[in-house]
Every structure is written in structure tokens, then in C-alpha cells.
Amino acid sequence: MEVSCAFPTALDSPDNIALAEQLGYARAWVYDTPQQSPDVWMTLALAAERTERIGLGPGVLVPSLRHPMVNAAATATLAALAPGRVAISFGTGFTGRRAMGYGAITWAYMESYIRAYRGLLQGEVVEWEGARMRMLHPDGHAPARPVEVPILIGALGPKGHEVAKRLGDGLYVTLQLPSFASEYSWVPYLVWGTVLDEGEATDSDHARLAAGPGWALAYHGAYEFGGPTAVRALPGGDEWMDVVERTAGEQRHLAVHSGHCVELSEADQAAWDAGGHATLQDVTMSGTRDQIRRRLDEAAARGVTEIVYQPCGPDIRAELERFLDAASG
Structure with a gap:
């Protein structure tokens, strides 16, 4: 199981991602939550400039927040800044929509959006909102098409599962682990929590x-x-x-x-x-070092291939170090 990290996009996220690279994390995901965060693409671009190895990507993009051409152009830009390190994930919008008073987007919309987005990155002419368009970026403005990046889809239920099977290169999951996770070869699982000291109370x-x-x-x-x-x-x-x-x-x-x-x-x-x-x-990946190691083994047995840990609190370095030590066994 790969050990990756996530950050609720903030002004210090690029520095935290550079720290995660130094510590040995495989990939860093940042959230697309504009109502409470800096822009996800600007943050990832800054992280790309400050790192050399760690994988980078939005986890997850909410389609309704941007035109597919905007996300395609941003993806191409990031792929140029961090070649071979970019992965993209999409979701229907929990915080990214509900915190602004909207419900989740439909899976039909998600499917049509991802088809248009993927087609643009392939250099195809696509139709969106009744208009035909193609990425027209000349040399020096974006990588030549096709721009190849893996696309993961956040899904918990049967409709999302079907879309992910048709269009995704993997399944990005959080909150709960669906039974169909084992059907995918790449399954990042986003978790929160902390490594507790032996005997430490849950209300410390x-x-x-x-x-x-x-x-x-x-x-x-x-x-x-x-x-x-x-x-x-x-x-x-x-x-x-x-x-x-x-x-x-x-x-x-x-x-x-x-x-x-x-x-x-x-x-x-x-x-x-x-x-x-x-x-x-019960609701977070919290426990002693040994308890967390056992829970990660259980998650791997259910299909998780990449654990994605979001640290919180005043000492991000310490939380990243403690979790990586527990996850490494």
C-alpha cells in the first residue's frame, strides 16, 4: 500500500507538500473547496515548483465549479510543470457544493463532463453546452495533445461505480469504503485521524x-x-x-x-x-501505532492500494511523521 497525504488547500499547502516529499509520502492531494480555500490549481502549481518527486493532484475536482476547458487547460499546465507526476480525481461535491447550499451533481452530468474533459486532453473536438470546441494551445502554451493523465472518480454507490468502471482509471474513496473497491487496481482512500500514544485518552x-x-x-x-x-x-x-x-x-x-x-x-x-x-x-483512522497498522492491513484486504492521510492541528510535521511511521510498520 502506498502512503500519501492530503491537505485542505491552504496558503501553506505548497510548503507542506514539499515537507511530505522530504518525509517520503508518495502523493499529495488537495481539495477543491473554493468557499474556504485558495485556488486548487494555483496551489498545485506552487507545489510543483517546490518538489521533484511527489505525485500531485486535486482530490477531488467538482465539475460544476469550472468549464471542462478550464480544468483541461489547468491539467495540461500542471502536467507541464510536473511531468509524470499528475493524477486527477473527480467527485460530485460534498464540501465543494453543499457548503455553498447546493446538492451534489448528478452522475449523468458527471459522466458527460468527464467525457468532454478527457476528449479535450486527447486533442479531440468535443461538444459542450451546444458548442463545439478543441484545445487550440500552440507550442509553448501547453503540452502537445494528447495529455495523458490518469483520472480517478470518487464514488460510493452503484451509479458512481458504473461511471467509474466506464471512465475511470481508479476509484477515489472517503467517508466509507464501498464493497466494490476490490474491483479496481488503484484505490486511494482518504482518511483523517492521529496516532495516539499508549494510554492516551480520546479526549486529550x-x-x-x-x-x-x-x-x-x-x-x-x-x-x-x-x-x-x-x-x-x-x-x-x-x-x-x-x-x-x-x-x-x-x-x-x-x-x-x-x-x-x-x-x-x-x-x-x-x-x-x-x-x-x-x-x-470508530469514525477516524485514530489509535495507537499498532492499532493503525492493523486497520491499514484490513483496508488493504478490502481493496485499498493507497492510503491518503490528512493531518490536522498545530504541528503538521509531527502528525505526518507519526502516521508515516505507523503506516510503514
Whole structure:
């Protein structure tokens, strides 16, 4: 299993990616979340200039945020800056859409988008929104077509699985590991968490800062996919909902996704303090070094070929070092 990392795109992400390369991580993925992050492509370009070996890519692009020509041109640019190191993944939009009040895009839209995007990179004339277009970049403006980059697709259900099988070079997964993961030869699995010291409590300051933002995704996801009832079924869920419901319904998604993957929001902290931290090891890749090693072995047995770890907290270097040591066995 390869050991890679991910970052919730920030101004220091290029430096953190350079650090990850020094430590030995295989690949770095950054998020396409414009409502809370710098531009994903600008960040990856800066990372390409500061690194030599580590793989680079967006994990995941949300198609509705950009015209397929824009993403194709950006992909070609990154491929020129980091030849042989680029991989692209697409998803229907969890934070990248829901934090702005939209639902996920349809899989029919995803399929048509990826076909247009892939066709552009191949140098083909494609049709999009009733118009025909082709990448016209002359020499010196982009690599010659075709621009060959692997494309992974984030899917959890049967519709996404079918699109991924037809169009993808791999399956990019997070939140849960679908049963069909073993059908793919390349499966990056995005996780959050921290390596706990022997005897360290799940409510330690270190656990809260380093693994809390990943733990909070259980509440964010429960709300988006199951509504308030699903959240209230979680430990600390009542306290979480009490804070979120202070925000008017038409703006409630702003409260739900505040601090997403970066820090605990007021609602997240309320759930944590009410005992929600007890589920930390159930919903994140947290545990002692040996516990994490066993869980990674279990993930590999279910089809994961690349673990993608997102560190959190004030000491990113320490979190990257601790996880890589645990994952390396």
C-alpha cells in the first residue's frame, strides 16, 4: 500500500507538500473547496515548483465549479510543470457544493463532463453546452495533445461505480469504503485521524486538535445525508444540532460546514464536550501505532492500494511523521 497525504488547500499547502516529499509520502492531494480555500490549481502549481518527486493532484475536482476547458487547460499546465507526476480525481461535491447550499451533481452530468474533459486532453473536438470546441494551445502554451493523465472518480454507490468502471482509471474513496473497491487496481482512500500514544485518552488536547476535524465529518455527513434525526442519533448529536439550529434554515449549511476538515466549529466542539469524542476511533483512522497498522492491513484486504492521510492541528510535521511511521510498520 502506498502512503500519501492530503491537505485542505491552504496558503501553506505548497510548503507542506514539499515537507511530505522530504518525509517520503508518495502523493499529495488537495481539495477543491473554493468557499474556504485558495485556488486548487494555483496551489498545485506552487507545489510543483517546490518538489521533484511527489505525485500531485486535486482530490477531488467538482465539475460544476469550472468549464471542462478550464480544468483541461489547468491539467495540461500542471502536467507541464510536473511531468509524470499528475493524477486527477473527480467527485460530485460534498464540501465543494453543499457548503455553498447546493446538492451534489448528478452522475449523468458527471459522466458527460468527464467525457468532454478527457476528449479535450486527447486533442479531440468535443461538444459542450451546444458548442463545439478543441484545445487550440500552440507550442509553448501547453503540452502537445494528447495529455495523458490518469483520472480517478470518487464514488460510493452503484451509479458512481458504473461511471467509474466506464471512465475511470481508479476509484477515489472517503467517508466509507464501498464493497466494490476490490474491483479496481488503484484505490486511494482518504482518511483523517492521529496516532495516539499508549494510554492516551480520546479526549486529550492532542486528539481533539489533530483528529477532531476529521471526527466532525461524521456529524457533517450525517446531517447532509440523513438530516437532523441522523445527527441526533450520534453521541453529542443533540448538542450539535442545538448550535446549528441557531442559524436560519436558508443559511444553515454555513454553520454545518464551518471549519470543515480544518478545525472544530462551535457545534463540533459542543458535540465533542458532550461525549462525542468516544467515537473518535470508530469514525477516524485514530489509535495507537499498532492499532493503525492493523486497520491499514484490513483496508488493504478490502481493496485499498493507497492510503491518503490528512493531518490536522498545530504541528503538521509531527502528525505526518507519526502516521508515516505507523503506516510503514
